[in-house]
Amino acid sequence: MKLYLKIWRQSDAASEGKLVDYELDNVIPHMSFLEMMDTLNEQLVLKGDRPVEFDLDCREGICGQCGMMINGQAHGPIANLTTCQLHMRELKDGDTIYVEPFRALAFPIKRDLRVDRSAFDRIIMAGGFVSVNTGQAPEANGIPITHEQAESAFDSAACIGCGACVATCKNSSAALFTSAKISHLAKLPQGKMESRKRVLSMVKQMDEENFGHCSNTEACEVECPQQISVLNIARMNWEYSLSSVLKK
């Protein structure tokens, strides 16, 4: 396969960025998208040019570190897939491909395709945990949790924190990410205790990080590699309203 790449290059947050053209021959359909980028970088290094910086690590779709806008879509053309799991067979020989970073006010660009997603960590810091110290835990089977409840909590907990939901949202909203954690913990008896306080502080932090509001387009669910449901957002809104009303 031959590809025409237009890749976003930007030295740092303060500089101007621009799309730069590259041509790549001999792309193999079984390559993953990141392996295609490796091949490009190898050529750049050998020419003495600065390779394209992009996020990566596990390359099996679970660490959540990789993420690019490929032809305007978060993680590329296939729904519910991370960039590292996108394979070149999904693209066509002779294609022109636009590769850009995840764009959001809350995700400043560090360099090229790498962005700063530490806002997500700060949202978790605001209450995305159960306040239990090491050593305090009671016997695990002490509180039965129904199979359905555990499975449903898992569905929310499966979020990998990649940020595709934010990147794909026209408002750059982090509602799907935040609500997934709120729901995961609210669905379990261990997390239920703190759910009122949690939802208020996590939503407050989300707003302070300059994420936009959710306007229910449901675009996030389409791109989410873990298929986190927008019903989590509904639950967050319900928990938020309830907690706001009941707040002393």
Added chain:
Amino acid sequence: MELNAKIPPGPLKDKWSFYKDHAKLVNPANRKKMDVIVIGTGLAGSAAAASLAEMGYNVKSFCFQDSARRAHSVAAQGGVNAAKNYKNDGDSVYRMFYDTIKGGDFRSREANVYRLAECSAQLIDQAVAQGVPFGREYGGYLNNRSFGGVQVSRTFYARGQTGQQLLLGSYQALMRQVAAKTVKLYTRHEMLDVVVIDGKARGVIVRNLDTGEIETHSAHTVILATGGFGKIYYLSTLAMGCNASAIWRAHKKGALMACPSWTQVHPTSLPQSGDYQSKLTLMSESLRNDGRIWVPLKPSENRKPNDIPESERDYYLERRYPAFGNLAPRDISSRAAKERIDAGFGVGPQRNAVYLDFSKAIKEQGKGRIKEKYGNLFDMYRKITATDAYVEPMMISPAAHFSMGGLWVDYELMTTIPGLFALGEANFADHGANRLGANSLLQACVDGYFIAPYTVSNYLAGEIKSERVPIDHQAFIDAEVQVRAQLSKLLEINGTKTADYFHKTLGKLLYDYCGLSRSKEGLIHAINEIKKLRADFYKDLKVPGDEDEMNGELEKAGRIGDYLEVAELMCLDALTRDESCGAHFREEYQTPEGEALRNDEKFCFVSAWKWRGEGQEELLIPEPLHFENVELAVRSYK
């Protein structure tokens, strides 16, 4: 130099209680004055950092990823073992201890392994309390599955994402402490050296990967929880960033390395499809609960798997190991696969794979049930290979996976540098020569949550009077100068080959000569080749850019420079062990049936290696293993 493992006195089952009862404590007022550095935020690192911060110590936590949640523990799929005996199938702490000792081919310490089994039940309690959504039965109680090498069901799981869920639990515990300002977290920071003052670990040199800035941090103790280095084989199940640099640089500062050649090659990974490939994706061992492994009876078979009748299939694990069948331990399963592939029975375009077939399980249990158990794994398989494993068998192949070897630690998980601890996969402690499935998540968690809080406190109790070392101390200045010189050296070579070229070449050498099977001749050859490759690396490497900026190529080059040294020690370690045990299979030492032949008379010890300087062969210091509670037996799964 004699190695002292500091095993507490008393009967096996009382050793850990004895230790806890007698360990020295630091009072809460003094804890605030003591600084702890933790490198790595995987399960071991984040659990230790969070637990020590909860106790009141000042913790600084570092990871090279852009968030603590992305450490490679996240990728563990199948589960975590615990001797809860919820299945009423005869499990106990002793049985789990025995399975683990036997699984490790009697090359680990009894006391360590017993403690691992003893603390396992408590870990499940801790994880459930944190909100880890383990799989449950319809009555609401926790469910279990079976893993390789055991005959009970003691593996707890959260679908095929158990590592992710456990890590989110410890990550959230860590972030709670970051919010409480008891932990200061440094993401995108890589450790480049340990600073040793008066023989004790007193700090680290790190590089900010976003800016290139070199920073120095001082503390009363340093904990390395930096994971395994299976990525040294280039093609592996590990993340791209996994590396040996932190433990290797600690090694060069005086910490002994133990059994570095003991690498677990995982039997169920996706096969290599081409030279461009950057990693081999793992398919959880849990699949072997319901999947059957086979190859065609005829070599170079060209028919599609579903066209090959039952009578022309060789279920070689069921044939060779009837007692354990498809759940034979990993080392044995991988070797059996290699044997069939090498004999010409491999399948797939490169003839480098075997089939993992679910048709019987789907027929018996229904597609729905299989989907519920392994849905995400089947999805992952389809995404990568574009094949539907509900219809056609998966193709799998062995891949480098887990480092049983690592920094030598005593019972307290302290290295031979006082004040320097190594937790989780970074150490050599509990798994011997082969790790059982679902014991790695367990060991990482137990080290971090339950052991380090006691043993690190015990150490710090003796350091209460030590003043904080200012970072303008000469030892910090010297270490920083050395780190900077190392980075400049890599940039100045300006040759014609990329860092990845050296990594791939090294990986191939290791797969061929220090992988699933090793021989004296092959290892000697490999050592010579590695020396040549290292010389070429420092002559012909090309790294663009500068050191004072984000520079992914420079990061890679630094790690590969270290790998080129680790690899040589791996081969030396394998060469000097004239026996076969666990993952270490020397072709010269096997039974007529091709099973591993251990030599307990001469090799019942841990090989600990001491760095003696550039260009000098490392010194072997054996730690003899004493078995007082189990009898050394031939490890049979037949």
